[in-house]
Amino acid sequence: MTDTFSLDHARSLDAADPLPTLRDEFHVPRFGDGEQAYFVGNSLGLQPRGTRAQVEDVLDKWSMEAVEGHFRGHSQWMSYHELMREPLARLVGAEPAEVVAMNSLTANLHLMMVGFYRPTSERPAILVEAGSFPSDRYAVESQIRFHGFDPATDLVEVQPDEPGGTISMQAIERAIAEHGPRLALVLWPGVQYRTGQAFDLREITRLAHAQGAVCGLDLAHAVGNTELHLHDSGADFAVWCHYKYLNSGPGAVAGCFVHARHAQTDRPRFAGWWGHEAQTRFQMGPHFRPTPGAEGWQLSNPPILGLAPLRASLDLFDRVGMPALRAKSLRLTGYLESLITGHLADVLQVLTPADPASRGCQLSLRVVGGRERGRALFDDLAANGVLGDWREPDVIRISPAPLYNTHEDVFRFAQAVQSWQGRSGA
Numbered sequence: 001m002t003d004t005f006s007l008d009h010a011r012s013l014d015a016a017d018p019l020p021t022l023r024d025e026f027h028v029p030r031f032g033d034g035e036q037a038y039f040v041g042n043s044l045g046l047q048p049r050g051t052r053a054q055v056e057d058v059l060d061k062w063s064m065e066a067v068e069g070h071f072r073g074h075s076q077w078m079s080y081h082e083l084m085r086e087p088l089a090r091l092v093g094a095e096p097a098e099v100v101a102m103n104s105l106t107a108n109l110h111l112m113m114v115g116f117y118r119p120t121s122e123r124p125a126i127l128v129e130a131g132s133f134p135s136d137r138y139a140v141e142s143q144i145r146f147h148g149f150d151p152a153t154d155l156v157e158v159q160p161d162e163p164g165g166t167i168s169m170q171a172i173e174r175a176i177a178e179h180g181p182r183l184a185l186v187l188w189p190g191v192q193y194r195t196g197q198a199f200d201l202r203e204i205t206r207l208a209h210a211q212g213a214v215c216g217l218d219l220a221h222a223v224g225n226t227e228l229h230l231h232d233s234g235a236d237f238a239v240w241c242h243y244k245y246l247n248s249g250p251g252a253v254a255g256c257f258v259h260a261r262h263a264q265t266d267r268p269r270f271a272g273w274w275g276h277e278a279q280t281r282f283q284m285g286p287h288f289r290p291t292p293g294a295e296g297w298q299l300s301n302p303p304i305l306g307l308a309p310l311r312a313s314l315d316l317f318d319r320v321g322m323p324a325l326r327a328k329s330l331r332l333t334g335y336l337e338s339l340i341t342g343h344l345a346d347v348l349q350v351l352t353p354a355d356p357a358s359r360g361c362q363l364s365l366r367v368v369g370g371r372e373r374g375r376a377l378f379d380d381l382a383a384n385g386v387l388g389d390w391r392e393p394d395v396i397r398i399s400p401a402p403l404y405n406t407h408e409d410v411f412r413f414a415q416a417v418q419s420w421q422g423r424s425g426a
């Protein structure tokens, strides 16, 4: 029988995989004579090799055409954001008019809440998961205060009720039912950043709507990671960033979804000229007439240099398609899980749900023995070219990104943990 805890076995899994890795399409940081095992695509995705050409295209156009670049050719800047519209819609399961790339995630969250968080004294509350990402929490708290309400009573947090710190659907359902008449907005993550738990977004939207609340989604850790069906989910809006699994570079321009049922909404919004109806924008009239759909929420003419990397990234996602990518992700993360539970259970405890439908590619791993031991392991992994990320007090997050991570990477992680365990006498 072949030893399944071996580099050879990992390589045979890569060789047999129905979706050959696109690793060669990326710049992978060097480590020694080889490359890092990079598991931090949940934080900053690797740079696609095609990115530089897209950025240089913009620089060339600017140098040669200057202001004429706005109006010339297929990639003219006037309509540059529209080049992203269809691939982005395919990626998140939306209609093209429901999505736009603009601003940053937190800015988009605020803009969406201007329209979709309309608290009244009977219905002032926002429901989120306990331990939500700090920026989301700050945004939500500040919006509650901005409207003259009090986060102490009007920010409802659903506490984890499962051993790994995850939240059951029953707990979400109970919280939405209990606070229902007071809820103005349910804001829920597609994948929770700390635990890696993925949620049934259609069901959460249904529960929120049944109580008369609006439902918004933060998909920072879900986009490019899980298969999304945003239109069918029925959510009112969603926001996400493009520097994590979308590999579009540090601080990349973010994404935003507004459901088609709100395409012609007269909800309040903070307006800017790029949200004005495209055909008449340059009549420069005094009255704002929004473009129907998500593009009507744009403020400024977009940073073209910032958008250019997104084109390169979306090309790769389009080439593979989310279903095939997700299928590969299930294989990679399943392999990671099997190595941990089969060989490393004395060192690592998986906090992320075991059900593949309830997670993306990331596994959050608690180091047995506490913080000091955890840090020692984490530092040792980094010194051996295996990069994960650290969450206080004792969690290492490992995210095999199916575009560029391989079974061999995953095995290198497991082997490095085992080797550390041997050396540390644990």
Ligand SMILES: *Cc1c(COP(=O)(O)O)cnc(C)c1O
Pocket: 104, 105, 106, 107, 133, 135, 136, 189, 193, 218, 220, 221, 241
């Ligand atoms: C990464 C992340 C952010 C970061 O916000 P920016 O506005 O892009 O800096 C916010 N929320 C969540 C849930 C995230 O995962």
